Amino acid sequence: MPQVSMTVNGKATSGDVEGRTLLSAYLRDHLGMTGTHVGCDTSQCGACVVHVNGEAVKSCTMFAAEADGATVDTIEGQANADGSLNVIQQAFQDHHGLQCGFCTPGMVMSAAALLKENPKPTEQEVRDYLEGNLCRCTGYHNIVKAILAASGQDVGAIAAE
Amino acid sequence: MYNFEFEKPGSIADAVAALGSEDAMPLGGGQTLIPAMKQRLNAPSKLVSLSGIAEMKGVCVRDDGALSIGGATPHAVVAAEAGAHYPALAGLASHIGDPAVRNRGTIGGSLANNDPAACYPSAALGSGATIVTNNREIAADDYFQGMFTTALEEGEIIVEVRFPIPEKANYQKFVQPASRFALTGVFVAKYADGVRVAVTGASEEGVFRWSEAEAALSSDFSASAVDGLSVSPDGMIGDIHGTPAYRASLIKTLTKRAVAAAA
Numbered sequence: 001m002p003q004v005s006m007t008v009n010g011k012a013t014s015g016d017v018e019g020r021t022l023l024s025a026y027l028r029d030h031l032g033m034t035g036t037h038v039g040c041d042t043s044q045c046g047a048c049v050v051h052v053n054g055e056a057v058k059s060c061t062m063f064a065a066e067a068d069g070a071t072v073d074t075i076e077g078q079a080n081a082d083g084s085l086n087v088i089q090q091a092f093q094d095h096h097g098l099q100c101g102f103c104t105p106g107m108v109m110s111a112a113a114l115l116k117e118n119p120k121p122t123e124q125e126v127r128d129y130l131e132g133n134l135c136r137c138t139g140y141h142n143i144v145k146a147i148l149a150a151s152g153q154d155v156g157a158i159a160a161e
Numbered sequence: 162m163y164n165f166e167f168e169k170p171g172s173i174a175d176a177v178a179a180l181g182s183e184d185a186m187p188l189g190g191g192q193t194l195i196p197a198m199k200q201r202l203n204a205p206s207k208l209v210s211l212s213g214i215a216e217m218k219g220v221c222v223r224d225d226g227a228l229s230i231g232g233a234t235p236h237a238v239v240a241a242e243a244g245a246h247y248p249a250l251a252g253l254a255s256h257i258g259d260p261a262v263r264n265r266g267t268i269g270g271s272l273a274n275n276d277p278a279a280c281y282p283s284a285a286l287g288s289g290a291t292i293v294t295n296n297r298e299i300a301a302d303d304y305f306q307g308m309f310t311t312a313l314e315e316g317e318i319i320v321e322v323r324f325p326i327p328e329k330a331n332y333q334k335f336v337q338p339a340s341r342f343a344l345t346g347v348f349v350a351k352y353a354d355g356v357r358v359a360v361t362g363a364s365e366e367g368v369f370r371w372s373e374a375e376a377a378l379s380s381d382f383s384a385s386a387v388d389g390l391s392v393s394p395d396g397m398i399g400d401i402h403g404t405p406a407y408r409a410s411l412i413k414t415l416t417k418r419a420v421a422a423a424a
Contacts, residue, residue, distance in 0.1 A: 019208065061196065063191070133259075
């Protein structure tokens, strides 16, 4: 049984896993960090997106053993040090970028990866980047708006839909 | 999914040795293999991860002018690093799946799986690439042998793919909106000695070259050069997303678009 060690949201973790243990299962079942959601378990919905060594990955489609030694960031580590929402999270709240909230952890993690790579994306670039994140409530409009707002761009001209 | 033994070697030699045991399989980025294992369509006794092998990663131009991509290089790296040398290939890589999939999925994994609707096989065949394994070099024309079938032997792994860089090239994909695979995709590449046209997503035999279009485009590299040609729907895939005739029609349309975009 492989032993894995990884730094999750800045904290050292380790555990015994099976070869087949998915990174999402390690986070949720071994570490009790259930902020990372598993929606489809078929790598389509993106609710399970986390960052591994800074890159967005679908944690339901990566083995925990593959992340051995890696730095992993999840939704639980996104808030500011004082516990307040970070810029992206606050923008989701301000612009009503969530309804049921199930997809939101993945949306926020994908948005964070996008803004790191492309700090001032266009609306189309945001929509393209969210290709692997499904939301069944919002129709995406307010998610896109929230991410554009989080990038510091004026979204006043984007109509509410 | 059934459990398995996991190994993550640091060198090609160690990976090949680890793959020597019965029912062992190589693991690229796992973006196809893991979903297949969840459905128990694959149940290897051992997975040998190729993600820890530094000598199988990266993009560089060889002395002979070909673009070399390590077999374990993720799509996102090809998208970011191949653009200066082979923009059509970088463009193809930048539209595979979605960003998270592109950070894990690898070129070697895609070519080894040879999904009939995957993008990379069309680039490899359309460029006349060389598939370099741990023990030989295979020309793309000999490598693809039908849907999910390749020239790879048991335990053989793709360590590198070499793409001759064309004068002009373009890839056009008509996306199947649910899966984001190519409902049909066409890769066109113009070399000094002729044009190659490779089609993915359409045929029941997997990726193939449209030789009539290659001949027409080699003498006149313009979209109108294929106006008089048509593709037979015989042997094309028919499913709920498109009939064989629809896919045959897409091949011509996408070829024209690719030539227009490349020229």
